[in-house]
Amino acid sequence: MKDMRLKAGETEKITINLGVVDLGQIDLLVQEGFYSNRTDFMRTAVRNLLSSHGEVVKQAVARHTLTLGLQHFTRQALEAVRARGEQLQIQVVGLASIDDDVSVELALATIESIYVLGVLQASPAIRAALAERIH
Template structure:
């Protein structure tokens, strides 16, 4: 993916006083241009709300049927610092390549009605998670 694929153009209506203040800051070399000002403002706001965003990132999955997690799935969650909540009626499968630490790092809560297919160690961790949740 090139840099252009990572950018989305957004149009924003800005009041004339705000625009004038932005231009003043650009003129005084606080920012190189309006775009620099806007990008900096966005980054600052995202940083200010980091915890709110992270809390929301805890995803809730609801399913009926068979749900399978393998090492790749859970490592992607770990890399994005995301913990999931699993709500499932049916069969929950953790592949043989999934270890205990990976489950602890990526699963926040499990509410499950049905069959769990996993290694003995992973099943023990699942019981802990269900008890804590």
């Protein structure tokens, strides 16, 4: 069976609604060769906006003590957290993933809270067990 998990650098599909005039202007720019297609236009627009707000994002990440990018939790890493008698407060802007071999018991023992702006990848059992801890 194919692994459907996102990896760093992969994309996630989103859907937006645009007015017909905006969409027509995008199509005109594509037709004129400025962009290869609508998706290319949207990616460029999003990247440009994110770049223009880059300093604000950096400050917010630092202020909220968030991890920017990819944070991956393996069974071995969580077992080490449990051995130290600690619990994690996972705070990520991007992708947080918990390996499929992490047991519900281990997740409950080691994860105090989860706050993700982006994508959280975890098994349905982990998500259900941690539902009250996911913000």
